[in-house]
Amino acid sequence: MDEIADNTFTEIHTAELPNDDPSLLTLILELSPGGWFNIKDETTILDVVKSLLVFLNGHLSLNNANQVAFIISSPTGAKFLYPNPQKEMDELRRPEEYEDSNEMGIPSLVSKGMYRQFRIVDEGVLEEFNKSINELVDADNTNITSKLAGAVSLALTYTNRMLNLDQSISTTTASAISSATKESTGVNTNTSSSSYQGLTRIKSRVLIVTPNDNEDIKYISLMNGIFAAQKMKVPIDVAKLGKKDSSYLQQAADATNGIYLHIEKPVGFIQFLSTAYFIEPSIRSLIILPTNSNVNYRASCFITGKSVEIGYVCSVCLCIISEIPESMKCPTCNSQFDDKIIAKLKRKPVVKKRKLENGGAEVSSDNGTLAPATPEPTPVPE
């Protein structure tokens, strides 16, 4: 009887207040040594982490059932800092252990009297964060490419679990809700068999914080991640620190209806976080957001690396090239291009000249043909 009563109560509750659904916030912090070095005059990684923790705590305090996850994308690989399955979430330090932690180099950001939820998250993140910094120092720095695509994938697999499967996970902070459901529905709630007992629909978003100026993200993997996020309706917010814009991350934010902000001077980072990124996706349509309007979706040429306005696409491997190579071969898949079609492509300007003589639509066709097309360097065997 209790079960029935509980269920009906919560169902009515969610139906009446659809905007009060809990939400999951997944933070991805990129730990690229070069990037952080470049902005060392503006801020330190510690300051940013401090602000992020305040941000996470703020998110937790908005709704009792809100959840957070913290993923770090270090050159050694992407991994979860929080939730951490190796640590029981109820495991709290005793006061005497704090001295040890200070010796380990954890800054005393976490006070003893802090609200329990905050303390669990903050301690977990800081401890693991220090570990991964140390790992990074020990690791050989030969391979320092960005692992951001992996971090996004991790965030999405975790989100997928939270959205579709059980939300009553022992590693998350929603202890209030999950413990309540555990009591009411029995012991076995932590298996995926409870997938349809999820009482509330959780919303989700991802925030990427990165100072990385090198565009060394694996493009295809990141794009796959973006499309998955699009399908799951998970917005990806991006806070790009440092001097340069990141066009890939701009695309990520734009395609998923997220917010992209390029923060050159991240002094008082918490201000940015709390104004721009605090807004739940459900109310974003009501608020004018500080996002940039000009997303550069232009493709870049696979040979020259420059952005292309009118280019050619290989029909086998879909690589984009700005001019037809002299070898008439695709630079990536090495398949021979069809001469007839290339000849046809090159014939175009001739056709349009006639139009010019006739005097129709001079300006537009003129601009159109002369500016981008005409790959002159390659000779045409006609």
Place this chain on the structure above:
Amino acid sequence: MDTSDEEYVEPSSVPKEHKAKKRTNQENTGYSWEDEYQRTWDIVKDDDSRSLEAIIQGMIEGRKKKIMKLSTSPYQRGIIRTMVVIIDGSSIMSEKDLRPTRFSLMLQYLQEFIVEFFDQNPISQLGVVLMRNGISHVVSEVNGSPQYHIDKIRGLRSRQHNRFEPKGDPSLQNSLELARSLLKYNFGNNINDSKNSKEILIIFGALFTSDPGDIHETINSLVKDKIRVKVIGLSAQVAICQELVTKTNHTKNSNYGVIMNETHFKELLMDCVIPLAITKDSAPKVNEEKVPLMKMGFPTKIQPVTTSNLEPLHFCACHPTRGSDDTKNVVEIQSNVSNIGYKCPQCFSRVCSLPTVCPVCGLMLILSTHLARSYHHLVPLSEYKEVPKNDEGVYDSQWCFGCLLKFEDGLGSSRYKCGECKNDFCIDCDVFVHEILHNCPGCQ
């Protein structure tokens, strides 16, 4: 006395015979209505050794793994596809074995198919042909815009004009010839040259076809034009369809499916979204014949200024006539929702949705993201393997790498390992990674 005795005996002996028949029927799995009602939950018995829940868990996992269709070996696929969907509009389609009718369910699924098709194959084209009353109609021309097709299908579905309600006999030959001509002589832009993958998908409800000529000749010409045909049958297999499919695909493998129920129908239809692998027969020829190169424009986005309350008027080149019947405006004024536009880099005309062909200069306009959507077909993710116990009889990992789910000690191992990064994943992450993400979180 004698007669009366006989009369008396007879009625009692007849039921005996009936009873005997009934028994034999039961033994040879007789009529189900004569059977005792069986409750399926009585069959299931709890095994003392393992909990029922674990068994069910294992069954669910096995099913998920089975449903997940993996194609891990990187085939060369015909990424640029031109497909003509032939739908059956003969009188048999008003049959109500699919709810509400075969015809309307087909159209409903077709809409979903179109959306999915263009989502996965952004640089492909599609056309729809309806066979009805012995002849075939073009429902929508071969075109690359999903919205155009959906509008046309909606037109078919709408009840107001019943001009297209199912009627008459289907003619496979007529519609195949029409589709062939659409595929063959489809001019316009350069992406539609001869060497893309040409496909016909037939959704066939009837069990016969009434043709004006010899359909075998049509099949032969389809083979000659390298058009590949897939058939989804709504009732039963038809010999001519089987022949059509086998001949045009050069393989025995079944591109001919007959639906079992609504979900199966959808599954079969959605299977057609994945680009076909280039078969052995055609692959060497393609390589010899050289690959086409396509000219494409990557337009810039024009976003409205949101700071002022006054919305400037936006005109686009792709809908010059929409709404003209009502308002007599020649150029449509864009609604607030879609006042994002893209500028063609060649002629600077404005279009309101991508991918499309520029209505002014005929350049294929696309975003690099659209191209990126097709990449996972070319480079599929390798399959995860189920993890065996290690030497000590236990598993190495305790948590799923992707979602941190704690592995339960169920029936099977329920851990699936990526061959590249040696991380273990749970079944749900396995499905998600392979079906939606196309990206192994550990390998990146």
